[in-house]
Every structure is written in C-alpha cells, then in structure tokens.
Amino acid sequence: MIKSETSKFGKPLYILYPGDYFATDGDCILGTITGSCLVICFYEFRKKIGGMGHFIVPGAIGTGGIVNDDIAGSGIASIEHLIGELVKLGGDRRFLRVKVFGAGYNSGNDSNMTIAHSNIRFIHEYFAIEKIRIDRSDLGGDFRRRIYFSLKDNTVYRQVLKNNEENSEFIRLEQEYIDIQFRNKRKTGRIILFE
Amino acid sequence: MNKYIMVIDDSPTIRISVEFALKDLGYKIQHAENGMDALEKVKALVNRKEDIALCICDINMPEMDGIDFIKKFREIDRFTPVIVLTTESDDERILEGKEAGASGWIIKPFQPADLIKVVKRFLR
Numbered sequence: 001m002i003k004s005e006t007s008k009f010g011k012p013l014y015i016l017y018p019g020d021y022f023a024t025d026g027d028c029i030l031g032t033i034t035g036s037c038l039v040i041c042f043y044e045f046r047k048k049i050g051g052m053g054h055f056i057v058p059g060a061i062g063t064g065g066i067v068n069d070d071i072a073g074s075g076i077a078s079i080e081h082l083i084g085e086l087v088k089l090g091g092d093r094r095f096l097r098v099k100v101f102g103a104g105y106n107s108g109n110d111s112n113m114t115i116a117h118s119n120i121r122f123i124h125e126y127f128a129i130e131k132i133r134i135d136r137s138d139l140g141g142d143f144r145r146r147i148y149f150s151l152k153d154n155t156v157y158r159q160v161l162k163n164n165e166e167n168s169e170f171i172r173l174e175q176e177y178i179d180i181q182f183r184n185k186r187k188t189g190r191i192i193l194f195e
Numbered sequence: 196m197n198k199y200i201m202v203i204d205d206s207p208t209i210r211i212s213v214e215f216a217l218k219d220l221g222y223k224i225q226h227a228e229n230g231m232d233a234l235e236k237v238k239a240l241v242n243r244k245e246d247i248a249l250c251i252c253d254i255n256m257p258e259m260d261g262i263d264f265i266k267k268f269r270e271i272d273r274f275t276p277v278i279v280l281t282t283e284s285d286d287e288r289i290l291e292g293k294e295a296g297a298s299g300w301i302i303k304p305f306q307p308a309d310l311i312k313v314v315k316r317f318l319r
C-alpha cells in the first residue's frame with residue numbers, strides 16, 4: 001500500500017495493492033484496481049469507520065459450502081484480517097455494511113471463469129452467514145475495475161477499465177499475488193504451542 | 196454428563212467451520228461471539244456441573260477480546276487448555292496470550308486436519 005497526502009480528492013489517498021487490507025477512522029480515500037480479485041469496502045455505521053480489502057479465493061469451492069471447504073478458508077481469513085483491524089478501531093461486525101467489486105474474468109478462458117464464479121458464490125455465502133448486508137454488488141464481467149472508496153460518506157466510485165496497457169504494472173502485481181495464493185491454497189498459518 | 200468445547204469467535208463463519216472440523220471428536224460445542232458472552236456461557240456450564248474440555252478462542256472481538264477472556268477464564272479455571280485461533284500474528288500479542296494462560300496459538304487460515312491435531316494433543 002502507498003499513501004499520498006495530496007491527491008485530486010483533496011484528502012489523503014491510500015492505494016491498496018493486490019492482497020492488501022486497510023482499516024481507518026480517518027477522512028480519506030482508499031483506491032485500488034482489480035481484475036479477477038475481489039475488492040470489499042466495509043463501512044461500520046455506528047463508529048463511522050471503514051476499510052478495504054483486496055484478495056482472491058484461490059480455487060473452486062466444493063458443493064459442501066464455504067464452512068466445509070479448505071480453499072474457502074483462505075478467503076475467510078482474508079476478510080477476517082480486515083474485520084480484525086476494524087475491531088481494533090472499536091468496530092463491531094454487527095454494524096457493518098459492505099460493497100463488493102471485482103471477480104472479473106477473461107471470457108475466452110474457462111478455468112478463469114470458473115474461478116470468478118466461485119469467488120462470486122463465496123461472497124454471497126459468506127455475507128449471508130455473517131448477516132452483513134451487501135449494499136452494492138458489482139461482480140463478474142469481462143473487464144477490470146478501478147475503485148475509489150470515500151470513507152467519510154461511504155461512497156464508492158467505480159470505473160470500468162478498457163485499456164489494459166495503462167495499468168500494466170497493477171495487472172502484473174495482481175497476477176503475481178494470484179499465483180502465490182494458488183500455490184498456497186490449502187494452508188494453515190503458523191502454529192505455536194506454549195509448553 | 197457432556198463434555199464441551201467452547202468455540203469463541205465473533206465470526207459465525209469461523210465458529211461453524213470450527214464446529215464442522217471437530218464434529219467427529221464426540222464433544223458438544225458451545226458457541227460464544229465475544230469474550231463477555233463466553234464468560235457468561237462458561238459460568239452457566241460450571242453452574243450446571245458440565246465439564247469444559249477445551250476452549251478455542253479468537254483474539255480480535257468486540258466487547259471483550261480474547262486476551263481479556265483468557266485472563267478472566269484463568270481466574271475460574273487454571274488448567275483447561277485454551278487454544279487461540281486468530282489472524283493476529285503480532286509477536287507482542289502472542290506473548291500476551293502466553294502470559295494470560297493460553298496453551299497454543301494458531302494463525303488463520305486453518306486446515307481442519309491441523310486444527311484436530313492440535314486439539315487432540317491438548318485433550319486429556
């Protein structure tokens with residue numbers, strides 16, 4: 001993530017890279033670009049804080065649903081990281097609203113489409129179990145998106161990107177992130193025993 | 196008499212996933228959504244003379260976090276193992292957990308088989 005103090009918005013702008021998550025109580029803009037990844041924008045309406053996460057569920061989820069799926073566990077942990085930061089700022093998931101973007105695909109590539117559909121299913125199943133209301137859902141489609149999330153008024157500006165050349169650096173970083181996630185898709189984090 | 200495992204996490208998705216992972220161990224699962232809720236449920240189980248075999252506890256939760264829960268739980272119960280299951284990987288927090296009386300610390304995500312291995316190790 002990079003921060004620029006002065007932006008065209010007249011307030012600090014944080015640009016999140018693929019895999020990043022960030023929560024804040026400040027008046028600022030959070031921005032990113034996504035192709036296949038998911039971008040979630042949380043707003044905690046009681047504390048008036050929010051955050052953004054950029055991640056992917058690295059594979060197809062089985063028919064058993066997300067609570068019994070080793071690949072979905074990776075996506076669940078990605079969201080947990082972000083909600084954990086919101087909780088540290090005094091937030092509570094019972095007061096969260098979410099806007100979701102991304103899961104774009106390349107329509108000429110079947111496995112790419114399967115992953116996108118699996119990511120979309122993940123989002124709907126996850127937020128249904130969590131009882132977190134989805135205020136805006138803009139998922140799928142054969143294109144990339146640029147997202148700006150204005151925290152103070154809980155507004156998201158979304159732009160469809162047609163010209164991939166302009167964003168080649170972001171595209172390269174997203175592919176690198178996706179490759180790493182797919183390589184480690186069935187993982188457990190560090191285990192420490194106090195004995 | 197039933198033997199219970201407490202599953203303490205503010206995320207229902209995590210609680211259900213953990214319950215699913217442990218379903219074949221033959222324990223009753225008691226959910227709690229934060230440290231405060233967990234303490235009340237622990238006291239209710241103790242009052243009914245039920246046996247708590249183990250707690251699996253998140254760290255970042257509203258109302259009462261996992262570290263404070265473990266401290267309070269240790270005033271009631273010195274020996275029942277508490278396994279922390281969290282996204283928190285900060286060394287200072289891990290040390291706080293250890294000092295509060297946690298038995299182990301697992302950083303999410305988790306594979307069910309790995310969780311079962313750690314749980315079995317602590318169950319007597």
Ligand SMILES: [Mg+2]
Nearest residue numbers: 205253255256
């Ligand atoms: Mg939590």
